[in-house]
Amino acid sequence: MTKYRLEAFSDGVFAIAITILILNIRLPETDASHLQQALKDLAPHFVAYAMSFIVIGLYWVAHHTSFHKIAKVDGVFIWLNMLLLLFVSFMPFPAYLLGKYPLEEVPLMLYGVTLIATNLMGFFMTLYTSYHPELLAESFTKKDFMKQYPIYILVNASYVIAIILAPFFPKVSYIIYIGIAFIMVFFYARISAK
Numbered sequence: 001m002t003k004y005r006l007e008a009f010s011d012g013v014f015a016i017a018i019t020i021l022i023l024n025i026r027l028p029e030t031d032a033s034h035l036q037q038a039l040k041d042l043a044p045h046f047v048a049y050a051m052s053f054i055v056i057g058l059y060w061v062a063h064h065t066s067f068h069k070i071a072k073v074d075g076v077f078i079w080l081n082m083l084l085l086l087f088v089s090f091m092p093f094p095a096y097l098l099g100k101y102p103l104e105e106v107p108l109m110l111y112g113v114t115l116i117a118t119n120l121m122g123f124f125m126t127l128y129t130s131y132h133p134e135l136l137a138e139s140f141t142k143k144d145f146m147k148q149y150p151i152y153i154l155v156n157a158s159y160v161i162a163i164i165l166a167p168f169f170p171k172v173s174y175i176i177y178i179g180i181a182f183i184m185v186f187f188y189a190r191i192s193a194k
Contacts, residue, residue: 045099
């Protein structure tokens with residue numbers, strides 16, 4: 001399999017996952033006099049949708065950026081990529097729960113676990129390619145890998161903190177998820193500008 005076929009398949013999964021997010025938002029049957037209240041009641045769904053749209057978008061940008069370094073793929077890399085896509089395609093479910101049960105510990109914790117699992121798969125893909133330079137289009141050394149390592153640690157440590165805080169301080173947990181998403185948007189915007 002070529003890297004281009006894997007990248008095209010991956011792009012399709014990202015596109016479907018990001019589209020499914022909006023399908024989770026449904027306006028209940030209501031008459032026009034109650035429409036404003038019905039829309040207000042959907043506010044948590046819109047917040048979860050926007051946050052998850054940004055998160056999946058970040059995963060797509062990271063995936064796209066990493067594929068610039070790849071010349072070819074092997075069987076292990078393909079299955080690591082499939083596991084990454086497994087978690088990306090699961091993301092609409094915890095996003096739905098977060099919208100339906102805002103500030104409840106189980107949805108907040110499941111959301112964080114999903115983010116960590118997805119990040120770990122991205123980390124394993126990067127680690128794997130650092131040990132298999134024959135897959136790379138450009139030089140990617142252990143030193144380059146070590147530059148990315150602190151980012152994975154900081155982001156996932158933040159998610160672990162959010163998971164731990166979810167039962168006690170759910171708003172803080174939510175703020176951590178939103179804050180990390182925006183920090184990573186600025187991080188990738190800076191990388192893309194170079």
